Amino acid sequence: MKKKSINWLKLRMFIIACVLFLGFILVGARMFQLQVLQKEELYKLASQQQHVQIPLVPKRGTIYDRQGNELAVSIEVDSVYADPRKIKDLGKTVSGLTPILQMDREEVKRRLKSGSSFEWVQRKISLRESEQIKALRLPGIYLMKENKRFYPNAQMAAHVVGFVGLDSRGLEGIEFQYDTSLNGKGEVWNMNRDALGRGIAMDEPLPSKQEEHYRNVVLTIDKQVQYVVETELGRAVQKWGAKGGMAIAMEPSTGKILAIVTYPFFNPNQFLQYRSGVWRNRAISDAFEPGSLFKVFLAAAAIDEQMVKPSDAFYCENGSYKVYDRTVHDVHKHGWLTFRQIIKVSSNIGASKVGEKLGKDRLFKYVTAFGFGEKTKISLPGESRGIVHHPRYWSPVAVDTISFGQGISVTGIQLVTALSAIANGGSLMKPLIVERVTNEKGETLQVSQAEMVRKVVSQGVARQVAALLKGTTEKGGTGEGAIPAGYEVAGKTGTAQKVDSQLGGYAEDRYVSGFMGFAPVQDPRMVLLVVIDEPQGTNYGGVVAAPVFKAIMENVLPYLHAHPKGTVIVKNETDLSMELEQVGTRSFVEDLQVRKGTGREMMPDLAGLPMRVALSQIEGKGLIIKVSGTGRLVEQAPRAGAIIEKGDLCYLKFQSPS
Amino acid sequence: MLPLLFFILSALFFVWSRIQVIQLGYEISKALKEGRSLAAMNKRLTIEVATLKSYGRIEKVAVEELGMSKPKPDQVVVIR
Numbered sequence: 001m002k003k004k005s006i007n008w009l010k011l012r013m014f015i016i017a018c019v020l021f022l023g024f025i026l027v028g029a030r031m032f033q034l035q036v037l038q039k040e041e042l043y044k045l046a047s048q049q050q051h052v053q054i055p056l057v058p059k060r061g062t063i064y065d066r067q068g069n070e071l072a073v074s075i076e077v078d079s080v081y082a083d084p085r086k087i088k089d090l091g092k093t094v095s096g097l098t099p100i101l102q103m104d105r106e107e108v109k110r111r112l113k114s115g116s117s118f119e120w121v122q123r124k125i126s127l128r129e130s131e132q133i134k135a136l137r138l139p140g141i142y143l144m145k146e147n148k149r150f151y152p153n154a155q156m157a158a159h160v161v162g163f164v165g166l167d168s169r170g171l172e173g174i175e176f177q178y179d180t181s182l183n184g185k186g187e188v189w190n191m192n193r194d195a196l197g198r199g200i201a202m203d204e205p206l207p208s209k210q211e212e213h214y215r216n217v218v219l220t221i222d223k224q225v226q227y228v229v230e231t232e233l234g235r236a237v238q239k240w241g242a243k244g245g246m247a248i249a250m251e252p253s254t255g256k257i258l259a260i261v262t263y264p265f266f267n268p269n270q271f272l273q274y275r276s277g278v279w280r281n282r283a284i285s286d287a288f289e290p291g292s293l294f295k296v297f298l299a300a301a302a303i304d305e306q307m308v309k310p311s312d313a314f315y316c317e318n319g320s321y322k323v324y325d326r327t328v329h330d331v332h333k334h335g336w337l338t339f340r341q342i343i344k345v346s347s348n349i350g351a352s353k354v355g356e357k358l359g360k361d362r363l364f365k366y367v368t369a370f371g372f373g374e375k376t377k378i379s380l381p382g383e384s385r386g387i388v389h390h391p392r393y394w395s396p397v398a399v400d401t402i403s404f405g406q407g408i409s410v411t412g413i414q415l416v417t418a419l420s421a422i423a424n425g426g427s428l429m430k431p432l433i434v435e436r437v438t439n440e441k442g443e444t445l446q447v448s449q450a451e452m453v454r455k456v457v458s459q460g461v462a463r464q465v466a467a468l469l470k471g472t473t474e475k476g477g478t479g480e481g482a483i484p485a486g487y488e489v490a491g492k493t494g495t496a497q498k499v500d501s502q503l504g505g506y507a508e509d510r511y512v513s514g515f516m517g518f519a520p521v522q523d524p525r526m527v528l529l530v531v532i533d534e535p536q537g538t539n540y541g542g543v544v545a546a547p548v549f550k551a552i553m554e555n556v557l558p559y560l561h562a563h564p565k566g567t568v569i570v571k572n573e574t575d576l577s578m579e580l581e582q583v584g585t586r587s588f589v590e591d592l593q594v595r596k597g598t599g600r601e602m603m604p605d606l607a608g609l610p611m612r613v614a615l616s617q618i619e620g621k622g623l624i625i626k627v628s629g630t631g632r633l634v635e636q637a638p639r640a641g642a643i644i645e646k647g648d649l650c651y652l653k654f655q656s657p658s
Numbered sequence: 659m660l661p662l663l664f665f666i667l668s669a670l671f672f673v674w675s676r677i678q679v680i681q682l683g684y685e686i687s688k689a690l691k692e693g694r695s696l697a698a699m700n701k702r703l704t705i706e707v708a709t710l711k712s713y714g715r716i717e718k719v720a721v722e723e724l725g726m727s728k729p730k731p732d733q734v735v736v737i738r
Contacts, residue, residue, distance in 0.1 A: 070708040076698050127702070152708035192683070227713040486731055558734065568735045620732065 050192055059440075060147055061182040061216040063161055063174055065223040066256075066435050071161050072175065072268075073150050074168075078130035078143040080121040084112050087140035097121060097141070100132045112140075123166060124148045149175075155265040157226050159281040160219065160380065160433065163268035172271075172279050174217060174434070176381050181437060184214035215445065216438045220256035225249055225526075228555045229259040233530065236548045237263045240535035246283040247548070248412050249556070250527045252420035252518060254450035255429030257378075258526065258556075260284075260413075284378060287386040287409035288531070291496025292346045292478075292541070293514050294405030297418060299343055300465045301366035302354050304457040310340040310468060314353045321349040324396045328352050328404075344471040346478045346493060348404040355403025360391040363399060369456045370418040371428055372410050378431040386410040405496060416529045418456075419516050422466060423490075423524040425459040427452045466490045470521050482515055482546035484554040486564020490524075491517020491549065493541035498534070511539035515546045519553050525560040528552060565647050568615065570627040603650075605640035606633045611654055622646030631656030 034042065063072040080101070087093050090112060098105050101122045111119050123146065125133075130143055149164045162173020170179035229247045237245040249259040262282045266274040280286070302308040319333035330347050342350030355363055367373065373388030387409035389398075401407040413431055421428040430451040437446045457465075469490035472479040478493040494514040497506040516529040530545040530552070538544060563569070601621055606614040614633050618625065621644060628651075635653040638644060709715075720726040 069711065070704070073701070073705050073708065075701050075705060150705055152705055153712045154714075156712065156714075223713065231714075558736075563734075563736055564731050567731065570735055570737045 050194075058147065058168070059184040059214050060149065060164075060168055061184075061214040061440070063182075064216065064218045065157075065221045065226070066219060067223060068218075069223045070152055071157055071219065071221075071223075073152065074147045075150055076145045077124050077126070077148045078133075079123040079146045080125060080130075080133060081142055081144055082112050082119050082121050083117050083140050083142065084114055084119055085117055085140070087112055087138075093138050093141060096136045096138055097133070100129050100136075101125065151268045153223070154267045154269060156223070156230060157219075157221055157260075158266055158268045159262045159279070159283070160221060160260050161268065162381075163271045163279075173281065173380065174219065177379050178215075178217050178434070178437075181215040182217060184440075214440055216440070216442070218435045218438065220251075220258065220432050220435045220448075221260070222258045224559055225556050226259040226261065229261045229528075229552055230265070232548050232551045232555075233261050233263055234265070236530075236532060236544070240532060240537060240544055242532045242536065242544075243534040244282065245530070245532045246412050247528065247530045247552070248283050248416045249552070250416045250420050250431065252423035252429075252524050252527045254432065255417065255420060256432045256435070256450075260433075281380060281382065283412040284376075284380055285382040285384050285411070287384050287411050288512055289406055289408065289496045289499065290410050290415060291405040291494040291512065291514070292348075292351075293415060293492055293494030293496075293516055294408065294410075295343060295346065295351050295403070296422065296465065296469065296492050296516075297366060297370050297372075298351055298355060298358075298363070298403045299339070299468055300370070300422060300457050300461060301363060302339070302358055303464050304366070304461045305358060305362055307358055307362075308339050308354055310464065311338050313338050314342060314350050316342075316347050316349045316353075319349070321352060323352065323400050326397050326401075328400060340468055340471055343468045343492070344474070344477045346472070351404040352400035355399050358399075358403075360394055360399040363402060364388075364391045366456070367402070367408070369428070369454065370414075370421065371453065372408065372414055372418065376411075376413050376417050376431050378413055378433055380433055383413070384411050386414060405494065412529055412531060415516060416527055419518065419529070420527045421456050422462050422469075423518040423527050424462075426455055426457040426462040428454050428456050466518075466521055469517065473517070478540075478542040479515060479517070479546050481542055482517060482549045482553075484519065484550050484557065484564070486566060487519045487553065487557060487562070488521040489517050489519040489549075489553070490521045491515060491546075493546060495539055495541045510534050513539050513541040513544040515541050515549045517549060519557060520562055523562070525562045526553070526556060566622040566624065568619065568623075568625045568627075570625070601644055603636075603638045603640055603642045603644050606636050606652065607640070609633050611652075614652060614654075618650065623648050623650040625650045625652065627652045627654065629654040629656075 060074040062070055062074070065071055080097070082093075090109070093112060094105060094108050097103070098108055101108075103122060108121065111121055121141070133141065133143065147168055149168065151158070151161065151163070158173075160173050162170060162175035162177075164170050164175050168183065170176040170182065175182065229249055233245050233247045236242075245261075245263040247259065247261045248257065250257050260281070260283050262280075264278055266278045271279065303310070313336050316330065316334035316337050318335060319330045321328045328348050330349050332345065334341075334345065334347055334350070337345070337347060337350050339350070339354065341347075342354065367388055373386055375383050375385050377383075391398075394402075395407075398407050417428065417431050430453055432448045432450070434448055436444050436448060438444050467490075469492055470488060471477055472493065473483050473489045473491055474480070479489075479491050482491050482493075483489050492515070494512075494516070496512045496514075497508075498510040498512055499505075500507040500510075512531060512533055513535050514529065514531040516527070518524040518527040528549055530548045532544050532548075535544045558564070558567075604617050606617060609617070610632055611627065611630065615625065615627075623644060624647065626649065631654045633652055634655045635651075637651045638648070644650070
């Protein structure tokens with residue numbers, strides 16, 4: 001008995017000890033299993049659950065015009081994707097998504113049924129759509145942030161800016177050319193997460209490397225100028241029922257392009273709705289025969305070589321001139337014309353004779369010097385070099401035809417760049433389209449400098465050519481319709497038959513009408529080329545394109561601080577008294593000279609008058625009026641009684657009586 | 659007795675500070691999220707402004723709704 005009872009106690013103790021021991025072994029073994037054997041795996045699992053990596057969508061830089069207006073911007077939008085394996089109720093999911101996304105039912109069904117674990121349903125949806133989808137809480141349907149490119153000005157400058165595809169890669173224009181700069185790198189945002197999935201920012205939340213990820217591109221395009229040029233060109237193309245058109249505006253001193261327009265337009269927000277031919281920036285990618293526009297460069301060559309003076313006379317064969325197997329015609333019959341008149345009335349025969357006198361090698365030298373036959377290296381994709389053959393391959397009549405712009409193909413940008421060289425005193429500039437590149441903070445990284453390619457002609461020669469071109473816009477010239485009110489313009493009309501690509505030779509009824517010029521002649525602010533492709537009814541550049549030039553110049557020049565004659569200029573400074581006195585003495589001398597003339601107007605006495613009355617008295621006399629101060633008039637120049645002429649400067653100083 | 663009290667207090671303080679750190683972590687991540695969504699909103703509004711600023715629209719509103727017209731050259735006074 002005794003033995004038994006001891007055994008019972010011992011046995012129980014032993015059993016309990018065994019159980020406890022086994023328990024320890026089990027715990028130990030489990031610990032060993034978790035901490036040693038499965039360590040790597042579990043660590044991975046834990047960090048997967050505790051850390052989230054939110055991939056940030058790569059940002060893309062903005063494209064601005066030179067005034068800082070946005071031309072292309074990126075915004076984050078949601079894209080819907082599905083994990084078809086996690087969808088519970090297919091029918092409900094389909095009928096939930098279809099009305100929101102306005103998609104075809106069958107199409108949605110097909111996508112949701114696919115076997116993969118990732119299927120796009122719809123990419124880049126609107127904010128409202130994504131909120132509606134979030135509210136549905138459909139299992140297996142997810143949203144992902146993506147970048148969408150947006151062009152707030154729609155069609156404006158679309159050919160320059162270009163557009164991007166679905167995957168944020170630039171496909172055309174600046175978007176294509178500057179794709180690598182504009183595109184940022186995708187970055188990842190690390191965050192810790194608790195058991196409920198809430199984010200905790202424990203340590204450095206944002207990527208520590210603060211390097212720049214994307215660049216912004218600022219163009220030389222001016223939205224204001226671009227808008228005016230687009231509106232006027234579009235209006236003219238529609239008016240003449242033309243096939244298309246283009247216009248380029250350039251600042252001649254720097255080569256900066258202020259506007260570049262190709263018609264027909266397209267909206268880059270929906271670029272897929274347009275034929276791909278419409279996307280092409282024809283102003284730089286299409287070469288055409290310039291016709292009479294090219295006589296400008298013939299004139300520059302002839303004068304620079306001192307072969308021909310503006311006053312030299314040529315016999316224009318009464319409108320029909322036979323050269324080898326070809327006959328050159330003029331629109332109007334002319335006998336003897338001076339070189340100045342040849343340019344003014346745009347005589348082909350006269351131009352041929354000047355070209356013959358110059359000779360083909362010299363002509364070719366200037367054609368290439370002005371940049372024809374080579375790319376201007378503007379930073380836009382798809383530039384054409386045009387067609388300029390070496391004189392070795394010229395036919396015997398080529399020197400005649402090239403003199404009036406046939407048998408040579410040039411691009412719009414080449415013409416504008418070359419004319420800018422005439423406008424700025426002989427320097428061929430590289431056309432600039434990008435003004436600067438900035439980083440994401442807006443700091444400038446790189447500024448485009450005006451870059452001279454070569455000096456083509458001397459300043460004196462450029463002046464003489466400008467004077468010849470001014471002639472075409474005077475009475476009886478071909479470009480009469482191109483003069484904006486109150487400005488002096490130098491320019492040239494052009495009408496060229498189009499080359500028939502199927503039959504060869506020239507098409508009978510298809511023309512390109514153009515006008516190019518610059519204003520004001522003395523201090524050119526803008527060089528402008530207008531080309532209308534296949535106008536109906538009439539085809540003369542002077543009728544079709546010159547009024548477009550005029551309308552654009554009238555709207556744009558005041559904006560570029562070149563005011564028409566007779567504008568009232570009010571100076572809002574008070575430290576003008578010095579200047580006033582100087583002007584006063586000078587105008588006294590001028591008075592004496594002017595007095596000889598008759599029928600001129602006298603400067604009224606404005607002393608003591610309030611500004612409004614004083615201005616109304618001298619308005620309409622064509623004076624350039626400069627005003628300072630406020631109150632009543634205390635000083636005026638010219639003095640009362642002085643003879644005044646249209647375009648004279650007039651200074652008025654006002655002071656309040658107190 | 660005093661050292662024990664000190665030990666307990668400092669332990670409590672340590673725990674409290676850890677809790678604070680975690681709390682603030684939540685707040686920071688919330689604020690960051692909010693910041694991101696505000697930045698996105700800002701961008702969207704910028705674009706809306708840019709769209710509304712398009713010259714075609716402004717001209718249309720000025721001419722059609724407000725009855726404005728382009729000034730003639732002699733109606734212009736330039737202020738320098």
